[in-house]
Amino acid sequence: MPAPKLVIKNLSKNYLLINNKTVTALKNFNLSVFPGEFVSIIGPSGCGKTTLFNIIAGVEKETSGTISLDGNIENSRRGKFGYMFQEPLLLPWRTVEENIVLGLDVKKVPKAISLKKARSLLKEFNLEKFKDQYPSTLSGGMKQKVALLRTLLFNDSFLLLDEPFGALDQITRDSLQLWLKKVLKKFKTTMLFITHDIREAKLLSDRIIQLKKN
Amino acid sequence: MFRKYHWSFVLIILLLIFWEIYVRIGFINVRILPPPSHIFEALFSHWNNLLPHVLQTFLETVIGFLLATVLGFVTAIFLDISSKINKTIYPLLIISQTVPIIALAPLLLLWFGFGILPKIIIVVLYCFFPIAIAGAGGLFQTKKQFMKLLMSMDATYWQGLVLVRLPSSLPSFFSGLKIAATYSVAGAIVGEFVGAYQGLGVYMQQAANSYSISLIFASIFLTIILSFIILKTVMIIESFYKY
Numbered sequence: 344m345p346a347p348k349l350v351i352k353n354l355s356k357n358y359l360l361i362n363n364k365t366v367t368a369l370k371n372f373n374l375s376v377f378p379g380e381f382v383s384i385i386g387p388s389g390c391g392k393t394t395l396f397n398i399i400a401g402v403e404k405e406t407s408g409t410i411s412l413d414g415n416i417e418n419s420r421r422g423k424f425g426y427m428f429q430e431p432l433l434l435p436w437r438t439v440e441e442n443i444v445l446g447l448d449v450k451k452v453p454k455a456i457s458l459k460k461a462r463s464l465l466k467e468f469n470l471e472k473f474k475d476q477y478p479s480t481l482s483g484g485m486k487q488k489v490a491l492l493r494t495l496l497f498n499d500s501f502l503l504l505d506e507p508f509g510a511l512d513q514i515t516r517d518s519l520q521l522w523l524k525k526v527l528k529k530f531k532t533t534m535l536f537i538t539h540d541i542r543e544a545k546l547l548s549d550r551i552i553q554l555k556k557n
Numbered sequence: 558m559f560r561k562y563h564w565s566f567v568l569i570i571l572l573l574i575f576w577e578i579y580v581r582i583g584f585i586n587v588r589i590l591p592p593p594s595h596i597f598e599a600l601f602s603h604w605n606n607l608l609p610h611v612l613q614t615f616l617e618t619v620i621g622f623l624l625a626t627v628l629g630f631v632t633a634i635f636l637d638i639s640s641k642i643n644k645t646i647y648p649l650l651i652i653s654q655t656v657p658i659i660a661l662a663p664l665l666l667l668w669f670g671f672g673i674l675p676k677i678i679i680v681v682l683y684c685f686f687p688i689a690i691a692g693a694g695g696l697f698q699t700k701k702q703f704m705k706l707l708m709s710m711d712a713t714y715w716q717g718l719v720l721v722r723l724p725s726s727l728p729s730f731f732s733g734l735k736i737a738a739t740y741s742v743a744g745a746i747v748g749e750f751v752g753a754y755q756g757l758g759v760y761m762q763q764a765a766n767s768y769s770i771s772l773i774f775a776s777i778f779l780t781i782i783l784s785f786i787i788l789k790t791v792m793i794i795e796s797f798y799k800y
Contacts, residue, residue, distance in 0.1 A: 400709040422711025432706050436724050436798075448720055449712040497710060 346414060347375040348501065348533050349399075354408030356394055368394040372408070374552065381527070381534040383544035386554030392537045393429070395554075396503045399535070400426040422449075425498035429506050431490035433478035439489050440465065440474040446497025457496075464492055468526065484515040488522065499530045505537045520546055591771040599771035600778065606760075611779055613755040615786075617673055617745040621680025622787060625737060628681065629688025633730070634718070636693040643693075650686065658682050658744070662751040676748035676756070683744035684737035691733025695726025731795040738788040742780050757783075 354372040357365045368391040376382050384392055397403040399410060401420035409416050412423060425446075433442045440461045447457035465471050470488065478486060487507055494502060507523075508516045520543060527534065538544050544551045573593045579585065580592040587595070600607070632650075636643045658679060665675035699722045707717045749758025757776050764772035 397705070401711075402705045402708045421708060424709065426706070426709040428702060428706060430702060432700075432702055434703075434721065434724070445720065446710050449707070449710045449716055 345378055348378045348380075348413060349374070349376040349535075350411040350414075351375070351399070352409045352411075354395070354398065354410065355406045356391070356398060356403070357406045369398075372554075376533060376535060378533055379531055380550065381536065381548045383536045383538055383548035383551045384554055385538055385541060385544050385551060387556055388539065390554045390556045392554055393505055396426065396505050396535070396537065400424050400503055402426075423498070423501070425494040425500075425502045427490055427494040427502065427504045427507055429509060431478070431486035433481075433486055433489060433493075435478055438475050438477055439470075439481070442478065442489055443493045443496055445493055450497075460496060461492075464496060467529070468492070468522075482515075483511050484519055487511065487519060491523070491526065495526070495530065495532075499532055501533045501535075503535050506539070508543070509538070516543075523547065588768075588770065591774065595771045596774040596778065599769070600775040603772060603775065607775070607779065610755055610757050610760040610776075611783070613673075613753075614742065614745050614749065614757040614780075615783055617676040617748065617756065618680055618741045618783065618787065620673075621677045621744065622684055622737065622741045624677065625681045625684035625741075626688055626734065629685050629692055629733065629737075630730075632685070632689040633692030633696060633726075636689070637696040637718075637722070638714075650689065654686050659747055662747055665748070666752045671752050671754055675751075676745050676753065679748040680741055680744040683740045683747075687736040687740070688730070688733040691736070692726060692730045695729030696722050698729070699725050727795075727798050731791065731798070734791045734795075735788060738791050739784055741787055742784045746780060 351372060351374045354369055355367070356369040357367050359365055372391075372395065374382075384395070386392055394403065398405045399420065401423070410420060411417065412420070417423065434445065437445070440458060443461040443464065444452075444454070444457040447460070448454075462471070462474065465474050468488070470485075470492075473481065473485065473489075478489070481489065491504075491507065494504075508519050511519065524547065534548075536544070536548060541551075577592045577594060580587060580590055591599075632646075636646060661682070662675070662679060665678055669675040669678070696718075703721050703725070704717065707721060712720070745756065746758040746761070749756035750762065753759045757780060761773055761776045764770075764776065
């Protein structure tokens with residue numbers, strides 16, 4: 344058995360409210376994810392799924408616990424994951440291909456190189472004809488595809504997808520699930536995936552974890 | 558533009574015609590309120606005298622407006638950098654706006670003389686505030702989720718500013734610029750009223766002193782045209798950034 348890629352130990356998160364009470368969003372959460380594994384996290388809304396992702400990605404600070412990547416405890420994890428949020432969060436003033444390279448802009452990759460990468464990625468998934476369109480002209484499903492490609496181009500080794508298909512209708516959802524499977528075949532991606540749809544979780548994942556409300 | 562606003566043009570023409578007829582019928586003395594035809598006649602016959610004043614006012618306005626834009630922009634970013642700086646500067650900005658600028662004009666005249674500088678300062682004082690406040694407002698309003706996305710990519714503050722926050726705040730920045738554009742010419746004229754060698758403000762006063770009411774109206778008309786040119790320029794620049 345290979346060594347786990349991600350190890351989360353005793354992770355807890357409390358929020359301090361204005362009236363000095365604390366709310367526990369996560370309590371002693373443990374998880375190991377192995378290289379190339381697709382792990383789905385299901386649970387009712389409000390059980391701390393998004394908080395967990397925010398903490399893993401370094402967007403929020405944990406109250407206690409440790410997170411290790413490839414065997415080393417990492418205190419600052421920003422930039423180490425490809426994090427895709429519930430909303431597509433495409434920049435309205437950028438075209439599809441310019442949106443896809445946002446992460447590479449942050450990494451200071453020259454535009455000539457990053458746009459070339461974006462175009463070959465779009466070509467690979469037959470989305471080339473959309474490259475010069477603005478997000479306002481795209482359907483909900485297309486927006487999510489673009490957001491996923493942006494996430495992949497930033498980091499294709501470890502993805503965190505937070506209910507990427509949650510806001511879509513069932514037909515679009517089904518086709519996007521198949522599309523995601525196709526995309527992941529091309530990359531050796533390790534994946535943490537939040538959903539509240541058990542069917543979706545069963546279709547896509549190697550392992551399913553259920554989070555309960557505290 | 559004419560197609561979009563043609564009813565507005567019709568309304569303006571109708572009002573002018575109404576004004577013309579009202580005065581011509583004799584409801585009001587022509588010396589008190591000249592009809593539009595007299596005003597335009599005065600405008601054309603005095604055009605050679607008016608032109609240097611128009612150019613002077615326009616120059617003061619443009620320089621002041623550009624300076625206010627740069628200052629407003631920089632201030633907006635300063636207000637955004639940290640909440641400490643924001644809480645230190647913001648009240649001062651508000652207080653500064655409660656000072657009547659028209660009362661500062663004589664003071665600026667004493668300090669800087671009759672030249673162009675005090676007028677430019679007054680234009681800056683008029684225009685700076687709406688630009689800074691609208692720009693800062695736009696920067697604060699950037700969707701929190703976008704900031705989280707950038708954080709997850711390990712972007713620095715400046716990368717976030719350049720890649721996301723400045724472009725997303727452009728619409729509010731431009732609405733501040735448009736408000737400022739409509740104030741700008743009036744600011745220059747206030748400066749000239751107090752004392753100047755040249756400019757529409759001076760010309761208006763001279764016209765008033767010699768009871769040339771037509772010429773006062775002609776100057777007001779030119780003020781409107783100047784304001785409109787500046788406003789339209791801002792709108793054209795804005796249209797390049799529309800998405």
